[in-house]
Amino acid sequence: MQISYVYILKCADDSYYTGVTSNLEQRMYQHDSAYFPDCYTAPRRPVELVFYAEFTNIGFAIDKEKQIKKWSRAKKEALVNGNYDELPNLAKKRFEK
Template identity: 65%
Template sequence: MKISFVYILECADNTYYTGVTSNLEKRMIEHNTGAHSASYTAKRRPLKLVFFAEFSDINFAIMREKQIKKWSRAKKKALINGRFENLPNLAKKYFT
């Protein structure tokens, strides 16, 4: 069974980056060295790993990454801070 990770980085410009990988240590090195110069994080260093979760199924990890990417900053921050009880109330709501 291969473990996959969903992770959130806090960038130097105070934005969050969410990604998925099967090798978190290697991916962090790539992010922090700017190995992919055209990537979102390359010009937003230094980066800080603020959250990660392990998954035994890569498909579920990818699904969770896509879900988190759609979340508001407040909802991501609640996840990072372990305030799981706040997550349902922080869903984006659009009022007309």
């Protein structure tokens, strides 16, 4: 059984990057070294790994990555900071009157 990882990086420009990989150590090296020069993180280095989660099903990991990528910055920060109780409230859309 291969472990997959969903991870969040905080970039030097204060943005977040969410990705999925089966080798987190290798992927971090690739981000740090700009191994893929056209990658989102290459011009935004240095990057810091601020969150990761392990999955035994790559399909589920990919689904979770796609879900997190759609989240607001506030919701991503709640996840990064371990404030899991805040996640449902941050998912609610705010309607202006």
